Amino acid sequence: xxxxxxxxxxxxxxxxxxxxxxxxxxxxxxxxxxxxxxxxxxxxxxxxxxxxxxxxxxxxxxxxxxxxxxxxxxxxxxxxxxxxxxxxxxxxxxxxxxxxxxxxxxxxxxxxxxxxxxxxxxxxxxxxxxxxxxxxxxxxxxxxxxxxxxxxxxxxxxxxxxxxxxxxxxxxxxxxxxxxxxx
Amino acid sequence: xxxxxxxxxxxxxxxxxxxxxxxxxxxxxxxxxxxxxxxxxxxxxxxxxxxxxxxxxxxxxxxxxxxxxxxxxxxxxxxxxxxxxxxxxxxxxxxxxxxxxxxxxxxxxxxxxxxxxxxxxxxxxxxxxxxxxxxxxxxxxxxxxxxxxxxxxxxxxxxxxxxxxxxxxxxxxxxxxxxxxxx
Numbered sequence: 196x197x198x199x200x201x202x203x204x205x206x207x208x209x210x211x212x213x214x215x216x217x218x219x220x221x222x223x224x225x226x227x228x229x230x231x232x233x234x235x236x237x238x239x240x241x242x243x244x245x246x247x248x249x250x251x252x253x254x255x256x257x258x259x260x261x262x263x264x265x266x267x268x269x270x271x272x273x274x275x276x277x278x279x280x281x282x283x284x285x286x287x288x289x290x291x292x293x294x295x296x297x298x299x300x301x302x303x304x305x306x307x308x309x310x311x312x313x314x315x316x317x318x319x320x321x322x323x324x325x326x327x328x329x330x331x332x333x334x335x336x337x338x339x340x341x342x343x344x345x346x347x348x349x350x351x352x353x354x355x356x357x358x359x360x361x362x363x364x365x366x367x368x369x370x371x372x373x374x375x376x377x378x
Numbered sequence: 379x380x381x382x383x384x385x386x387x388x389x390x391x392x393x394x395x396x397x398x399x400x401x402x403x404x405x406x407x408x409x410x411x412x413x414x415x416x417x418x419x420x421x422x423x424x425x426x427x428x429x430x431x432x433x434x435x436x437x438x439x440x441x442x443x444x445x446x447x448x449x450x451x452x453x454x455x456x457x458x459x460x461x462x463x464x465x466x467x468x469x470x471x472x473x474x475x476x477x478x479x480x481x482x483x484x485x486x487x488x489x490x491x492x493x494x495x496x497x498x499x500x501x502x503x504x505x506x507x508x509x510x511x512x513x514x515x516x517x518x519x520x521x522x523x524x525x526x527x528x529x530x531x532x533x534x535x536x537x538x539x540x541x542x543x544x545x546x547x548x549x550x551x552x553x554x555x556x557x558x559x560x561x
Contacts, residue, residue, distance in 0.1 A: 206538075207515075207517065207531070207541065207557070208392050208529070208530070208531040208534075209391050209392035209529075213538075220538050220540070332390075334390065336519075336555075338540065338541035338542060338543055338544060338557050339538050339539065339540050339541060340531050340534055340537055340538065340539040340541070341537060341538050342531070342534035342537025342538065342539075343537070346391070346392075347391070348390070348391040348523050348525070351391075351523055351525035354523055354524060354525025354526070355389075355396075355403050355522050355523065355524050355525065356522065356523040356525075357403070357521065357522050358390065358521035358522060358523070359521060360521055360548075360550065360551055361521060361553060363546055363548055363553060365543075365546055367543065368543055370544060370546060370555065372519075372553065374390070374521050
């Protein structure tokens, strides 16, 4: 059975982006990692491990629908209040979910089969943590202090939330930490 | 030559204490670590490595002067606007510094000789980072989300601040990360 993994790159002071959505610092290790291991995010999700991805409408729009296909090659479930104009299109690998995060995670798990489901947005992560839907918190901890920005873990409903001891993988310009979440 | 090391236990969401100075979660690994390695904080500062410590007046008072002696056995330089009533006392290992953090770090380095100087307060760390006085940021990263509290890295003057790739030591209930700070 796969896990539901909240997975983001985060600065040492807890931000997944700067105050104006800047991600150059927190994603700098992507390039370094690609140069080193020759593949995209293989340090975090080995090829074939990820079955689907859940994110929010905002990320979908910020990335301009990832140019039509998510870089990790998986189907994306986008939580939104309403389906954006012009979507869905053709056979693009996107599903718009308008009945909340629980429904999105359920659909994502169904599609993933035995593989993992990744959650890639702070607000969706926070909602899923509140509902007890997260199995693993995977932080790609980046050696930078941003000072301000968009926090990964703001607005926790259940706090303090104790996590398990993480598994650690040391990357170049990043430390990958995977924390089990007890249910 | 020793290093000036800003060293604190921090939750995964960036807090060194809860909103009312609760430190039970972020210091839980102390007990676990003592049981395992038989000594206090040996994972972070090997015996003899630390020469002195700089902190603020607030920590001095919160801990009631650590009962007269800091648990790490070193001399403590306390940055304060005014020397507290009744201090200094006898030959207690405390020096009160009223001319700011730079003077405190200079005195602490003089006393430490070739050993390390630890900074153990968020506000002093922030001031020292602004002045370029910190050589290493040592985070004992604790697997808990506090949701709110006292942040380690608020109020950065120089941000974004890029750090070096950390050295990593995996402890029980804690991940020790040492980030070099470029000058």
